[in-house]
Amino acid sequence: MTSIAELPLSIQISKKLEDDIIYGFFLPGTKLDEQELCERYGASRTPIREALKLLAAEGLVEIRPRRGAIIPTINxxxxxxxxxxxxxxxxxxxxxxxxxxxxxxxxxxxxxxxxxxxxxxxxxxxxxxxxxxxxxxxxxxxxxxxxxxxxxxxxxxxxxxxxxxxxxxxxxxxxxxxxxxxxxxxxxxxxxxxxxxxxxxxxxxxxxxxxxxxxxxxxxxx
CATH class of the missing domain: 1.20.120.530 (GntR ligand-binding domain-like)
Structure with a gap:
């Protein structure tokens, strides 16, 4: 079984971002700034964008035209x-x-x-x-x-x-x-x-x- 550290960088970042969303570091309604995410997770924009797409497919992130990625309200x-x-x-x-x-x-x-x-x-x-x-x-x-x-x-x-x-x-x-x-x-x-x-x-x-x-x-x- 592949360990977490062996996964592609975009997936590793998605898991870290996922935890930050669930743990409340990024609250519902927060707009995610790509540059801030790059600095937080030590990665370039490409894996950050791929990670955001992965989380959007799970419903944890909403990617809106001209507004970027936003944390949806959790009910x-x-x-x-x-x-x-x-x-x-x-x-x-x-x-x-x-x-x-x-x-x-x-x-x-x-x-x-x-x-x-x-x-x-x-x-x-x-x-x-x-x-x-x-x-x-x-x-x-x-x-x-x-x-x-x-x-x-x-x-x-x-x-x-x-x-x-x-x-x-x-x-x-x-x-x-x-x-x-x-x-x-x-x-x-x-x-x-x-x-x-x-x-x-x-x-x-x-x-x-x-x-x-x-x-x-x-x-x-x-």
């Missing part, structure tokens, strides 16, 4: 609604994967699960997230429903900055890995209803889980 309720939809899509992927997964796909899921465990043991939330992301994408692929895969991947891409942040909430990485283990057992045993329920609970943010998540966002903006 916590919309964010919660997006997680609700993501949970339903992933639940469907889990149910179909339990029915349709192939032997080689089981091996790949198991490999990614072990990779998550390695990063958990190292307390490396960044690389854990990357392995976790591939783990979820592997479940999508195992559903063998191309339209569902397309929709799940698109929404996951939109939400991934916030899913990364979730892993920095106290003990979330440990809980995530434990939940992955249960999800694997359900899928591998062909238990469709269990896989569906576990994935939905794994992704949705509600009740205390949502409160803790929003409190983390608020704390990081202070």
């Amino acid at each position: 916590s309720f919309t964010l919660c609604e997006m997680f609700e939809v993501m949970a339903e899509l992933e639940a469907m992927c889990g149910r179909l994967a339990a029915r349709r997964i192939q032997p080689e796909e089981k091996q790949e899921l198991q490999r990614l699960h072990h990779l998550c465990q390695d990063y958990l043991n190292q307390n490396d939330s960044e690389n854990y997230y990357e392995a976790n992301r591939l783990f979820h994408f592997a479940i999508y692929q195992a559903s063998h429903n191309s339209f569902l895969i397309e929709q799940a991947c698109a929404l996951h891409k939109r939400l991934h900055p916030y899913r990364r942040l979730q892993l920095r909430v106290n003990h979330r990485m440990n809980h995530s890995f434990s939940e992955h283990s249960e999800i694997l057992d359900a899928i591998f045993s062909g238990n469709e209803q269990e896989a569906e329920a576990l994935l939905k609970a794994h992704v949705v943010i509600q009740g205390e889980k949502f409160t803790d998540f929003m409190a983390t966002l608020d704390h990081l903006k202070i």
Whole structure:
């Protein structure tokens, strides 16, 4: 697996800028000045512009004609609604994967699960997230429903900055890995209803889980 430091410069910058947006260094409504970004991230305009395009595709940045890049206003309720939809899509992927997964796909899921465990043991939330992301994408692929895969991947891409942040909430990485283990057992045993329920609970943010998540966002903006 490619480490963060080995990724193209534009992607490295996009991840740093992504964190700065989520952590509140750049507040909603802020106009991003390319020269200031060049100085902050030690890069030329070309990778900065490429990074902005990547974040625009995820909805974290809006690129407006003659106005440049702007941080859009983040609505916590919309964010919660997006997680609700993501949970339903992933639940469907889990149910179909339990029915349709192939032997080689089981091996790949198991490999990614072990990779998550390695990063958990190292307390490396960044690389854990990357392995976790591939783990979820592997479940999508195992559903063998191309339209569902397309929709799940698109929404996951939109939400991934916030899913990364979730892993920095106290003990979330440990809980995530434990939940992955249960999800694997359900899928591998062909238990469709269990896989569906576990994935939905794994992704949705509600009740205390949502409160803790929003409190983390608020704390990081202070």
